[in-house]
Structures are given as structure tokens and as C-alpha cells.
Amino acid sequence: MSEKVDFVVIGSGAGGSAAAARLCEGGASVLLAEKGSPASTSNDALRAIGKYYTNEGLSAAMGNCLLPIPTGEVLGGTTRINSGTCLKTPKDLLRRWEAVEGFRADGFEPHLDEAWRRLKVKPVPEETQSRSTKLFFKGLDSLGISGGHALERGEDGCVGSSRCCFICPRDAKMSAEKAYLAPLLGKPGFEVACETELVSLAPGKNPRVTLRSESGTREVECKAVVLACGTLRTPYFLRRFGLGRAPAGDALSVHPATKVFALFDEKVESDKGVPQAGGLLDPDEPRIRYEGIHMPLELAAMSMPFEGRELRRWMDVHERIATFGFMIRDESRGSVRYPVGPRLPWLSYRLQDGDLARMTRAMRFLGKVFFAAGARKVVLPLNRPGSVFETAAQLQKADLSDVRAADLQMMAFHPLGTCGMGRVVDGNLKAADGVYVADGSVVPESLGVNPQITIYAFALRLAEHLLGVPA
Amino acid sequence: MSAVGAIVFPLARSYAAHAGIEIADDRLRADLEGRLAGAGNLSRGLFVGAALFVRAAAPVLFLGKPLGFSALSSDDREELLRRLQCARSPLLRGLYLGIKPLLTGLCYTPEFLKRAAEARV
Ligand SMILES: Cc1cc2nc3c(=O)[nH]c(=O)nc-3n(C[C@H](O)[C@H](O)[C@H](O)COP(=O)(O)OP(=O)(O)OC[C@H]3O[C@@H](n4cnc5c(N)ncnc54)[C@H](O)[C@@H]3O)c2cc1C
Ligand code: SF4
Numbered sequence: 176m177s178e179k180v181d182f183v184v185i186g187s188g189a190g191g192s193a194a195a196a197r198l199c200e201g202g203a204s205v206l207l208a209e210k211g212s213p214a215s216t217s218n219d220a221l222r223a224i225g226k227y228y229t230n231e232g233l234s235a236a237m238g239n240c241l242l243p244i245p246t247g248e249v250l251g252g253t254t255r256i257n258s259g260t261c262l263k264t265p266k267d268l269l270r271r272w273e274a275v276e277g278f279r280a281d282g283f284e285p286h287l288d289e290a291w292r293r294l295k296v297k298p299v300p301e302e303t304q305s306r307s308t309k310l311f312f313k314g315l316d317s318l319g320i321s322g323g324h325a326l327e328r329g330e331d332g333c334v335g336s337s338r339c340c341f342i343c344p345r346d347a348k349m350s351a352e353k354a355y356l357a358p359l360l361g362k363p364g365f366e367v368a369c370e371t372e373l374v375s376l377a378p379g380k381n382p383r384v385t386l387r388s389e390s391g392t393r394e395v396e397c398k399a400v401v402l403a404c405g406t407l408r409t410p411y412f413l414r415r416f417g418l419g420r421a422p423a424g425d426a427l428s429v430h431p432a433t434k435v436f437a438l439f440d441e442k443v444e445s446d447k448g449v450p451q452a453g454g455l456l457d458p459d460e461p462r463i464r465y466e467g468i469h470m471p472l473e474l475a476a477m478s479m480p481f482e483g484r485e486l487r488r489w490m491d492v493h494e495r496i497a498t499f500g501f502m503i504r505d506e507s508r509g510s511v512r513y514p515v516g517p518r519l520p521w522l523s524y525r526l527q528d529g530d531l532a533r534m535t536r537a538m539r540f541l542g543k544v545f546f547a548a549g550a551r552k553v554v555l556p557l558n559r560p561g562s563v564f565e566t567a568a569q570l571q572k573a574d575l576s577d578v579r580a581a582d583l584q585m586m587a588f589h590p591l592g593t594c595g596m597g598r599v600v601d602g603n604l605k606a607a608d609g610v611y612v613a614d615g616s617v618v619p620e621s622l623g624v625n626p627q628i629t630i631y632a633f634a635l636r637l638a639e640h641l642l643g644v645p646a
Numbered sequence: 647m648s649a650v651g652a653i654v655f656p657l658a659r660s661y662a663a664h665a666g667i668e669i670a671d672d673r674l675r676a677d678l679e680g681r682l683a684g685a686g687n688l689s690r691g692l693f694v695g696a697a698l699f700v701r702a703a704a705p706v707l708f709l710g711k712p713l714g715f716s717a718l719s720s721d722d723r724e725e726l727l728r729r730l731q732c733a734r735s736p737l738l739r740g741l742y743l744g745i746k747p748l749l750t751g752l753c754y755t756p757e758f759l760k761r762a763a764e765a766r767v
Contacts, residue, residue: 221751222684231689233744239744241736442763472759476750482727487665488755494763558739560730581734 177394180206180366182641183384184401185373187211188252189630190614191403193368196359197638198401204364206395207356207385208371210404210493211249215346220471223341227256234407236429236509236522236587240580244429244522244587246405250369251352253405254627257588258339258451259328259348260466261296262624263287264632272619275601280478283632285375286639290631294329294349302326303335304450307497308440308467311541312453314548323455326466329354329627335448338471351631360372363394368393372617376400376416382609399609399641403634406615411517419599426595427509428437428621429587431526432467434500435538436554437545443497445469461504463537464482464623468500480558480584489554497545501537502589504623505530524587526580535575556584589626591618596633604637613637650690651679654748656699660716662753664723669753677752689744696745704730 181203184195195207214227224232227249236242258542264287269280304325315323329349339348346353359365368388375385383401386393402409410423450469457463470478476490489496494497509524526534546567553564559582564570592599594616604611613634615626622629647655660679662669669677682690701715708729709722718726729743 219684219746221681225684225686225689231686233688233692235736235740237736237740239736241739243743368758472756473751473754473761476754477747481733482731483724484666485724485728486750487667490759491762491765493759559731560728579734580734581739582732599656 177383178413180204180395180397180601181207182206182399182401183395183397186403186408187356187367187385188247188403188614189351189627190407190634191252191401192254192355192401193631194401194613194638196355197635198641199359199362199365199448201638201644202244203642204511205366207345207367208373208600209250209252209367209369209374211247211252212340212369214255215249216342218344219339220341220473223256223308227342229407229467230519234520234522236524238509238523238525240427240524240526240585242431242585242587244407244590246407246590250356250367251350254350255342255352256340257350257627258625259330260326260451260625261291261294261329261628262327263291264629265623268620268622272596275597275602275619278596278626283487283636286632286635289635290628293354294628294631295331296327296329298325299449299452303449304452305335305337305385305445305450305467305469306443307445307469307499310437310443310447310455310497310548311465311467311499311544314544314546315455318544319545320455320458320544322458323453326451326590327453328449328451333449334614337446337448337450338467339450339465341471341534359451360461364477371625373404373412376412378416378539378607379415379417379602380608399611401637401641402606402610403614406571406593407511407520407522409614409616410511410516410593411513411520412622413594413599413606413612414513418610419594419603420601421599423599423616424511424595425508425581426592426598427464427511427522427524427590429509429524430502431507431530431534431585431587432500432502432620433556433583433585434478434498434540435541435556437497437542437543438492438552439495439497439550442494444494444503445465445496445498446472457537460533460536462623463503463533465499465501465537465541469498474643480554480556481564481620499541501624503537503543505621526583531578531580534585535578537612539570539575543567546570557582558584589615589622591622591626592620595619603640604633609643611637647675648679650680650682650694651675653694654678654682654745656716657697657701659751660723661749664720664727665753665759667753674725674752675724681751692741692744693748696741700730700740700745
């Protein structure tokens with residue numbers, strides 16, 4: 176016998192939580208299934224990665240480079256392990272998306288505003304900005320570069336303990352489950368089933384899903400299923416059950432990212448303050464966005480592009496090392512496939528020459544800024560000899576034209592686009608009768624800004640569509 | 647000691663010794679087992695593959711020397727680790743990066759880093 180509910184939402188990340196909450200607030204009964212469990216805090220980043228990151232943090236794309244792409248598998252999804260930074264969808268992209276039938280920029284913007292309010296977004300105050308951020312601003316000042324700004328983040332009570340990506344110890348970050356699910360827990364007609372996984376799906380006027388957990392299997396019939404398993408998982412279900420206007424899994428954009436290290440005379444104490452506290456859009460190349468980044472002590476050594484005795488020498492002075500990062504609004508694209516099922520997706524990604532050139536340009540720029548702030552040495556994220564520079568002039572003169580994608584020590588935190596709106600799902604995010612998608616996979620192209628607010632907005636808009644609220 | 651621990655321990659010990667980090671065997675064993683207990687099956691599988699690779703295959707592949715990692719001279723170990731860090735093949739890099747966080751996590755503990763910071767004051 177199957178259970179009946181108005182809506183089933185799969186996945187509790189930015190998309191799933193916002194969609195489920197809005198549907199419930201609109202009076203519908205909702206079952207939200209989440210594969211991960213609720214998080215508990217610990218001060219050990221490696222343990223948090225092992226427990227709450229998908230595949231223990233070992234997901235990576237291969238192609239002409241190695242590109243780790245971490246995501247979260249925990250109640251709240253990747254928002255539980257993100258930095259909390261909020262930026263709205265660029266207006267020029269919203270206008271371009273109006274080419275997709277059913278999408279209107281002015282109908283989308285109120286949802287961005289709603290997510291903004293719900294996440295209590297505010298600029299990072301100076302007191303909690305990390306020292307690396309302050310050094311970055313100091314460097315910009317001495318170079319006379321304007322545009323550096325405090326980033327805005329979703330938080331309520333942040334004290335700058337610097338562990339946002341490893342489960343905030345104070346539960347101050349406004350992650351999806353805190354902002355959207357917590358206020359509804361216990362409400363009749365609203366169920367959150369953790370450690371419960373979607374295994375099968377039958378579209379139709381009254382779609383049915385099969386959910387599996389340790390306690391058994393549940394068959395649920397509903398009015399609509401909202402898939403929000405994330406950019407790297409949702410395509411599995413569309414491909415497996417032949418849903419969507421085109422095959423899902425292509426057009427993967429990721430915002431390739433990396434960071435530059437700099438050695439100062441003074442203490443930087445990078446484990447204090449909000450790690451992602453400041454930012455800047457490159458003055459000349461709008462596809463490059465600089466944002467703060469920092470690794471907690473237990474991960475600091477692994478993130479430096481050194482080994483052996485050389486690594487030891489750097490770790491002996493770790494308290495004087497500042498870091499700052501950047502990401503690229505990529506033109507390169509990748510794909511996701513599932514040769515052995517949904518648990519181990521196979522990711523490919525090739526960094527194209529234009530993006531490679533942006534990476535080298537951005538790392539040189541950051542190096543210059545750090546030298547202007549007084550750095551003694553700058554380390555570029557290159558896995559090859561010659562990544563350490565002692566003067567701005569030396570860095571300026573360095574020939575980086577032979578840097579290849581494989582030399583870069585990169586990561587990517589924003590996979591998007593594998594079920595793109597207008598390509599795989601329609602303007603209302605419909606993949607098939609009774610089946611909709613509301614996660615990063617629907618974002619039609621590389622955004623150039625941190626994506627959570629955009630994803631929340633897509634999900635809120637879908638929920639209103641399903642509730643029949645006029646746009 | 648667990649089977650995975652027995653494979654990884656010799657590498658962890660020589661990795662630490664090479665960098666001049668003194669950790670008593672008992673402490674290292676206990677820390678390693680603690681980390682392995684917290685790791686999932688995927689990580690444990692990767693640790694075994696990567697440890698065997700670094701201990702036995704990498705010296706031949708990168709240096710042409712059919713010796714175990716711990717039997718290499720100090721300069722050869724430094725060169726081997728550098729080559730692993732700089733490997734351009736995504737597969738080899740991926741394999742190596744699978745174990746680097748475990749090794750660095752065991753060596754460069756927050757206590758080590760605090761001591762290093764204090765030593766400089
Ligand atoms: C380290 C890091 C830092 C980041 N920092 C920022 C930031 O500062 N600002 C920003 O805007 N973005 C940031 N991001 C990205 C942002 O958090 C994500 O883009 C966003 O959370 C994606 O939302 P989503 O709904 O697409 O998927 P997710 O949040 O990934 O949620 C998907 C959920 O679905 C669940 N799931 C998967 N398969 C199944 C299944 N079969 N059954 C049931 N459940 C399933 C997963 O367990 C997961 O909880 C960061 C990401 C990372 C990794
Ligand atoms: S800086 Fe600390 S308190 Fe603030 S959100 Fe991040 S982990 Fe939480």
C-alpha cells in the first residue's frame with residue numbers, strides 16, 4: 176500500500192529545503208527525504224569531511240586536470256558545509272534567461288529578495304573579518320584599486336570562529352535547514368525523513384516514488400515530485416528514467432577556484448575570523464571574482480603545494496601565512512555520468528585555454544596585492560617548481576605562459592547546469608509529468624557569483640508555481 | 647592494529663621522520679587508528695591503494711629505484727614526494743592526494759602547529 180502526500184521533495188539542500196518549506200507554508204502536505212543525517216558539531220575538520228561530505232569529500236572531476244568538487248550529504252545539504260556568502264543573480268543573466276519560455280526576470284527577483292531576508296544576510300563586520308581579508312584590502316589600498324568590499328553572508332550570531340565549511344560550531348550560519356526547515360519541524364503535514372534515499376521514480380499525473388532507509392522501503396504517491404539532489408546527483412534520475420527534454424548530465428559549469436598564499440612578518444592567525452569576509456570583482460576581467468578563503472589548522476598542510484622537508488619549513492611559519500582565493504566564471508564545461516549508479520558519479524571537466532589564462536592572471540593579481548600589503552613571499556597554487564616569489568617585480572616578470580591546467584592546484588565548489596532550464600527542464604523546471612527539478616542543476620549557465628541565493632530563488636519560484644500562486 | 651593501519655603505518659612513520667617530525671610510534675599508531683575509525687570505506691580503500699603505491703610502486707615509477715619508500719635516501723624521498731605533488735596525471739595525483747590529508751593530518755597536528763608558533767615567539 177502506498178502512502179499519499181501532496182508533494183515529495185528529494186534532498187534538503189538549498190533547493191530542497193526552500194521548496195519544501197514554501198510548499199508547506201502554502202498549506203500542502205510535504206514529505207522531504209534526505210539521504211544524509213543531521214549534523215553534530217565537532218572541531219575536527221577531517222572528521223566533518225568524512226561524515227558530512229558526499230563520498231567522504233573524495234569527489235573530483237578528471238580531464239586535463241584534477242578538480243575536486245566537494246558537496247554535502249547531510250541535513251541541509253551543501254549549505255551545511257558552505258561559507259555562507261550570498262550574492263544575487265547578475266541582472267544581465269536574468270535578462271538572458273528570459274529567452275526561456277515561462278521565465279521572467281521581474282518574477283524571479285522577489286524570490287531572491289525573500290531568500291535574502293530569510294537568510295538574514297548582512298555584510299561581515301570589520302571585527303570578525305579575517306586578517307587575510309584585511310591584508311587583501313590593505314594591498315588593494317596601496318595599489319589604489321577600488322572595489323574591495325565586505326562580503327554579505329547569511330548568519331545569525333557569527334563570532335568568526337572560522338569553521339563554516341566544517342559545520343559551524345555555534346550553529347550561527349543560516350544554512351538551509353536552519354533557515355527553512357527548523358521553523359516547520361513538528362508541524363502537521365510536514366515530515367523530514369533523514370537517511371532516506373530516493374531509489375525509484377514513476378512520473379505521471381500522480382507520480383510515485385520509492386524511498387529506502389534502514390527501516391525499509393516506502394512507496395509514496397503524490398501530486399508532484401521535486402528532485403533537489405544537487406547538480407551531481409539529480410541527473411542520474413532523469414537519465415535513468417528517461418526524463419527531460421534532452422539528456423541530463425552535460426553542460427556542467429563549476430567555477431574553478433584556487434588560492435594564493437603569502438608569508439608576512441606579522442602574525443596572520445588565519446584560524447581566526449570569518450574566512451570568506453571580503454571580495455572584489457577583477458577590475459578588468461569580470462569573469463574573475465576574488466573571495467577570501469581559509470583552511471583550518473588540521474587541513475593547512477594538505478592545502479599547500481609543497482611536500483616533505485619543504486612543506487615542513489612552510490608549516491613552521493604557518494601562523495604568518497595569509498591566503499586569499501578567487502573563482503572563475505567558467506566558459507569550460509564538463510559532464511556527469513553514472514557507470515556504477517548514483518553513488519559514484521563519474522565527473523569530467525576540461526579547463527579551456529581562456530579559463531586557464533584567467534586563472535594565471537588572477538593568481539598574479541593576488542600575488543601583486545599581497546606584495547603591496549607587505550608580503551615577504553608569495554606562493555602560487557602551482558604544482559611545479561618555481562611557485563614561490565620573493566618580490567613583486569619577480570612575480571611580474573615571471574613567464575606563466577607555459578602553465579598547464581594539470582599544474583594548477585584547483586578546487587570547485589559550485590557545480591551547476593546539468594539539467595539546465597530551457598535545455599533539460601522547461602521554464603517551470605518541469606522534467607516530465609509530475610516531476611520537477613529545484614537545485615543547482617537547473618541554473619542555465621555559469622553564474623560568476625556564489626550560487627546559493629539563486630538556487631533558493633529557483634526553488635521558491637517552483638514551489639509557488641506548484642501551489643498555483645500567480646507569478 | 648587494523649589491516650589498513652598496518653599498511654599505512656610504515657609510510658606515516660617514514661613520512662613524519664623525513665620531515666623531522668618526532669612522534670612516538672605508540673602515539674602515531676593510536677592517532678592513525680583514530681583517523682581510520684572515523685573514515686568511511688571509500689577513504690580506507692583509497693588509503694590502502696595510495697599507501698602501497700607510494701611505498702612500493704612510486705619509487706620505481708618516478709625514480710627508477712626498486713626500493714621501498716623508507717629505504718630511499720633522504721634526498722630521494724624528498725624528490726619522490728615532490729614528483730608526487732607535481733604529478734600531472736590526474737589519476738596519479740588523485741591517488742596521491744587521497745592519502746596526503748591523512749599523512750599531513752597525522753604530522754601537522756594543531757598541537758604541532760601551536761608548538762611551532764610558540765617556538766618562534
Ligand atoms: C565548501 C563549500 C563552500 C561553499 N560556499 C558557498 C557560499 O559561500 N555561498 C554560496 O552561495 N554557495 C556556496 N557553496 C555552494 C552552495 O552551498 C551549493 O551550490 C548549494 O548548497 C547547492 O544546493 P542544491 O540544492 O543544488 O544541492 P545540495 O545543497 O548539495 O543538496 C542536495 C541534497 O540532496 C541529497 N541527496 C542526494 N541524493 C539523494 C537521494 N537519492 N535521496 C535523498 N537525498 C539525496 C544530498 O544528501 C544533499 O543533502 C559552497 C559549496 C561548498 C562545497
Ligand atoms: S565564522 Fe564561525 S561562527 Fe561564523 S558562521 Fe563560520 S563557523 Fe559559524
